[in-house]
Amino acid sequence: MQDYFVAHWLDITTTILGLAYILLEYKASLWLWLVGFVMQVMDIVLYYQKGLYADCGMEFYYIAMTVYGVWVWKFGKKRNQAPKEALPVTHFKKSLVLPWAVATLAIWAILWYWLTLVGSTVPVADAFTTALSFVGVWALARKYLEQWLIWIVVDVVTCVLYFYKDIPFKASLYGLYVIIAVLGYLKWKRSMKAVSA
Template sequence: RGGKEDAASALSITHTPPRIYVPLCSVFVVTLVLIAWVLTEFTNSDVPWSDSFTTALSIVGMWMLARKYVEQWLVWIVVDVVCCGLYVYKELYFTAGLYGLYALIAIGGYKKWIRMMEEEK
């Protein structure tokens, strides 16, 4: 295709189909537990479950982004808010502020995608 995607094959912004939630939650839980186990057994992390939560949810968010599901922005908001708290706990205030900014950007992205989705109708 020469690097260009034709309009018929381009993904549109949509809501996440309800049938996807159970598999997504399953992937999240399995990934959460697996990463937490690795962090607990093989690292000296003092926040293995929080780190695991944000990583597992980020994996889900990236997949949702690739499918152009509007709710992926809600996932990023949760990830960013939890990361913000985690970095405050770690006394990494600049990084916490950065993730607070990311949360605000994600809120803006969610609102924009909702508008774009409605315009496509």
Template sequence: MQVLQEIIQQFKAIGYLEWFGVITGALCVYLAAKENILNWPISILSVVTYIYIFYEAKLYGDTILQFYFLSTAIYGWYYWSYGQNKSLKSERPVTKLTKNEWLIALSVWVIASLVFGYLLADFTDSDVPYIDGFCTATSFIAQFLMTRKKLENWLIWILVDAVYIPLYIHKDLMATALLYFVFLFIALKGYLDWKKNYKALSAA
């Protein structure tokens, strides 16, 4: 009962700013899974909010990541706009990574995780430098693949969302932890929907 009461108290302490980031974050990921181009402008609202939230929580890797998300939101909005139909659904085709693209992505992933972790450990007061670094690098890869409408982006998001949940609980960001729990299911649904579209296009 004491644990439940502590969780309830943590949720009561959540501010309006974090709830705004949670709602816009959930909405933009849901729209991305539906291939709706409005996910990008809504993503910008969520990203700007979380720049402040993560900085205050001393999650410096995630703070830097939000600036990256801001730039990719602008790029993704531009890229998806070509082939957009009247229903706001992007008609850019879903594609899969080639073997060479996988090798490049994995190499960048590993190197970036180590570099970010090292920098956060040596130059910040983060108490979770390598976990923060890993999540930052993983999100970098997943976000870029999403802008290019690569099917595998959802699999990488599922992995990093699962790691983020306990990290945000550790940082007392309970609403954000709940958001990433929801992200797990949205990412799974996004993967299944995009895979279905990919197979339909391949068959055609």
């Protein structure tokens, strides 16, 4: 049993950090970005060890988006936002749907091709979750309600992928993420209605 925990310590640690992260995201707490940064640094090592190269590379993007997210949540403004008011939850702009959809498909295709070249055993799923995550983390940084819908899709696929790649704790976390994402969507939607009422 001890050998199992020693072999999976990185998986366990990042799972605990991931749980804290998603709960802070659910609460729309600025602290999610700090917890996310620590988790992302450790995930680089974990994913590289497991041959999830797109996920590994994605963590560098997450780190950059963490800096961006802190800045936007702390200093960013949206139209009709009162001075000194916290960044409000809003809807994903309709004008951004088509460009982001095209970008996501292009990123998926490029990553899929690259992963087949580097010998990934799961190029389609790894590329898909990574491409969709580009949009998800950007939408989170902008505090768009629909970011939760993106994460539901990512989390379902990632849960299955991580069980397949023998990362059981993190896989279980992503299963829990699906539930929290549904609850987060409902909570953020209620907060939008409360602000507009």
